[in-house]
Amino acid sequence: MKKIVSALVVFVLISCGAKKTAGSAALYEVLTEQSSGGGNIKFFEILTEPNEIKMLQNDPLLADKMKDADINNYNYVILNMGEKNTSGYSIGVEKVEETDKNIIITVKENSPSPDTMVMQMISYPYTVVKVHSKKEIIIK
Incomplete structure (x- = not known):
């Protein structure tokens, strides 16, 4: 039972930082952060073309969070951590910076601490x- 409660607490804490802002307008928005459902390998995918982005609307977790106008005005990024042997892992955004030419996304990978029950x-x-933004995206 402690394992389940610990996993839920970790998930809730990770989910709390869902949106960060740069200045008065948000530069990005985390649409979903899931502990399972990603791919087997680690990869980062930048979706810029409308036909690529439209495929995200088929995901029930994202359908309500995407408008048709967003497809032409915004870019989307999939951050996938790959297969992990236990619960307690997550991947997210540490910071997003905008320059004259591009958007720089710094990725943060989180692992369970050694003393955490998973x-x-x-x-x-x-x-x-x-x-x-529709500027070029660079992932660090």
């Missing part, structure tokens, strides 16, 4: 981010 289960953490 569930022994395969997990596939991922995060989907909407960037409120």
Whole structure:
């Protein structure tokens, strides 16, 4: 029971920082941050073309968070951490900076601390981010 409660607490704490702002307008928005459902390998994918972005609307977790106008005005980024042997892992955005020419996203990977009780289960953490710009995106 402690493992389940610990996992839920970690998930809630991670979910709390869902939106960050730069100045008065938000530069990006985390649409979903999940502990499972991602791919088997670590990858970062930048979606800029409307046909690529439209595929995200098929995901039930994202459908309500995307408007048709967003497809032409924003870029989307999928951050996938790959397969992990336990729960407690997450991937997200540490910071987003805008320059004259591009958007720089710094990714943060979180692992469970050694003294944290985790569930022994395969997990596939991922995060989907909407960037409120059509500038080129650089991922660090």
